[in-house]
Amino acid sequence: MTTAAPARIPLVDYLVLDGPDGPHLAAHECVTCAARFFDRRNACGNCGGNAFQQVAIAPHGVVKAFTIVAFAAPGIPVPFVAAVVDCDGTSVRANVINTEPDPDHVSLGMPVRLATYVVGTDDDGTEAIGFGFEPAGSAATNTAEGTPT
């Protein structure tokens, strides 16, 4: 029996698993106004342009907003941390993972980096790969305190 690595597929099509520097997220960037979008586009919501180029998103950033969901729809494990991460100027929606989902371990302004994990395996043995952001710096401190700018 061989032990070849299982086939992998990203949870969403904007997660690039095989980048030269490892996994990263990619956005459709409007060539006219540089607005960035993660979904399939018909045209640009900012300027109406319809030409896009694929750009790589920085695999690190800071938490600019988060919530700790304690009560969700059936089938969704709680608690988890839902967040918006500022990746060098591009806002990314993601969970904060690989840390305790409580206000002592997640904070506004916390530096984080992209991390991937196996979501599940289908009947063909293909692994779905998801992503989140994990703490990248010194231990986070407290709660909802803002970071004055």
Next chain:
Amino acid sequence: MSASDDLWILGIHMTKFGKHTDLDLVDLAAEAALGALADGGVTIHDMGVLAAGNLMQANAPNGQMLQKQIGQTGIPVYNVSNACATGATALRTAIMAVKCGEAKFGLAVGVEKLAGAGLLAGGSRKSDTNVYTPKGRYGAVASVDGRIGTDIMPGVFAQIGMEYGHKYGGTSFELFAKISEKNHAHSVLNPLAAYQKRFTLDEIMNDMMIAYPNTRPMCSANTDGAAAAVVCTGDTLRTLSLEQQRRAVKVSASILTSDPYDEGCQVLPNVNSLTRNAATQAYEQAGVGPADLDLVELHDCFATAELVHYDNLMLCEQGGAVDFFHSGATWRDGSMPVNVSGGLQSKGHPIAATGIANVWEVAHHLRGEAGPRQIEGAKVGLAHVIGLGSACGVHILERSGLATAA
């Protein structure tokens, strides 16, 4: 046409918000509509247009179903749906029809059956498919809610409040809970509120966590309810009785906006720009500024949302919402009372009714009919709602100056 540029609310009514087990959608709409007509001293036969707002059962001809209970007069009906701004949009639909001269009187109704609805948005996760196949605009092979952020409203609006904290500082779990404490304290004076219970700060912070930092009492209550308003022009109003003229409330501004593009607005809804745009246009249309307001009913669907709207409605300096709240300004005895009705957190949030009920609350004070919770001498007020998607309605209302000198 110029004399018709002034628009008035002639009659307005709201039902008690809460659980109305024995009343269906049309019963509630009829109660509000008949109440507004009676309040204005007119009948359904005077109406030239009906705008009927509802969100959760919006695939039904709700306006026509209402007509069948209160009067099938053959007038045009607009069934309106615009997320949590549905009520304001229905009101504005009637206003537009009257303003352009198509109708002499317009009736706007907002109604919702929502008691016991639980979490809105955010689908339950079904078992993933047997063979991964990319689907939808993100090419997802499995459900993403809970894996890539959250779709539930308490979580979305939690992040909106936290984002403000990241930008300007000063926010905390306790701060957001204190905003909820204020609104629940206000609700004690409002007999139409679904919940009239004052909570201590500890009770709020130690209640069931829904989506940090929003605990259960910091979330708007899913309730049943309806509200309705009759509108007409100033020309029409001046042909009516002195009592009708005295009790009418002037609509100094009626504005509806949608969300302009901002970086990140498709990642986390941006409720700020469209509210600021609506407020700016409303102040300009009304010829008043934030300092002229005697009370504000704003869309506190969650405690975390109220904070950002202090700033968006320009009730405080940009970035100054936290200090503004700590000053006590937004309590009912403060310099800028906000949500003296108890807000959506205690009054309840029957979605399509909310945008007219907020106007009702302000109108009630401008008429001097708010009883124990009256803001004394109120002359100008603002009502704000926002629905994700997004849509923002702002109405500025003024006390009638007509027929006051007998």
